[in-house]
Amino acid sequence: MDQLLDFSPVFENLDQILAGFWATIRIAVVTAVLALLFGTFLTALRVSPIPVLKRTGGFVVNLLRNTPLTLVLAICILAVNDTLKVTLSSVEGVNRYWWGVLGLSVYTSAFVSEALRSGINTVPIGQAEAARSIGLTFTQSLRMIILPQAFRAVIAPLGSVLIAMIKNTTVVGAVAYGSEAAAVMKLMFFDLGASIPIFIGFAIGYLILTLPTGFFFGWLAKRMAVAR
């Protein structure tokens, strides 16, 4: 029975585990930046006054929100990369990393866009009307009146999206980029025999990544909340 709670495989292979989480962090950070960019772009489309762009943005977001991440990544890797031979880098590992990051970014951007749009919707229309009536131009009212309020309302939802994205890096690990922590866990299960201590080691790793992020965004959202 003692072997059930034998943590030595975790401590002996700590460097391997940490390398896995380092890959997770590399995926998560780059994805966060790209998803924010794509998401802002999609939101810009959706709130634009041009019906065609509005519809397109709404359609893309709706499509991505209803597509499983595994499907998005399978399309990226198996269909576009392997079958259509569209590559992002000539080095195989780098290529798969970027496909994984790109797939996860595109998927996450739909949720980022939802969060941003809901943020803009929390700004009462009177604020914009007041800004226009004192003669602020579009850019000025956006910069000084609307965005400062929208960004504050968006912190909490964006935090949730970010945490979900960190958890979703596991799918990137399984489908696209095998250096990621969840893929390393699977590898260790095969090499050393699956055991509960190995699982606990990785579970703690993910908790360390997600919990502080959650506390930080919760704290920030409360601190920055707009009093209305």
Added chain:
Amino acid sequence: MSRQEATVLFDAPGPRARLRHNILTAVAVVVLLALAYVVYARLDERGQWAGELWEPFVDWQVWENLILPGLKNTLGAAAVASVLALLFGVVFGLARLSDHWWIRVPAGAVVEFFRAMPLLILIFLAFFVPPAVSPIIADGPFGNAQRVLVDNVLFVFGVEINAGNVTVPAFAALVFGLVMYNGSVLAEVVRAGVLAVPRGQSEAAYAIGLRKNAVMRLVLLPQAITAMMPAVVSQLVVLLKDTALGFIIAYADLLSAGFRIVPANYHNLVPAAIVVSVIYIGMNMALSRLATWLEGRTRRSPKTSAATLGVGTGTPAATGMSQVGTGND
């Protein structure tokens, strides 16, 4: 959309703005068509529009033998996991509201732990650990308990035990992961739903002499369930989407039908991928629509005094965040 209303960002357009919008519309249409053409040409260049690649999809045999069994497995896993996750959610959601700390605290720990875990490593836990660990348990003092548990309970999910060696089919591992993760999220939804019922309701119920149990059963839960229905349905969309993770542990689901089984027979991965994507998106959109429709109906409903937990805001924020965030996964 000939006459536009003012929005937060844009005033109602005047003549010059309307002209500008028309020009931008034309430019946008051209850009979108160009994008569509690039995708079309790229697929054409690789010969993906060839008739023989698409022919299997007009053959009923292909649907009957290859695609529909996958769809059936996906829906089966989703249905079993939904029922169990709802059960888990109600039990743990109410347990977290308990007046006894020895129920509240462990339930809270379980819910917060599984909510913070990536779903995939929970699936790996259920799929890889029991086969490796069961022979050790079988030799220990719990060997008999393990055998009884598998033979009497877990066999329903296809788990088997043979001389102390437990094997977990992909279906059971997938359902375990889906239930633990989505059940925990639903537990938070249930808790939020009960807490969203105004305090006056339970105070009035206590005042007329109802007991704790009756207050919950007759007053709080009926209103909470109405209020949280949209959030529950949108979490079930997440669950249905997450069944695709079964692909990773070689569960014979719809995704595997599109990316492994059909292409293995007809060498048409891209067309199969497109067909399967359409099915997935169609299913999820239908469920999402249902959630949105329910939300609108609940908001107008006189049956509850609680604020509706909407599709967008219903799913509780991630662990550690005390504010309500957007539902997503």
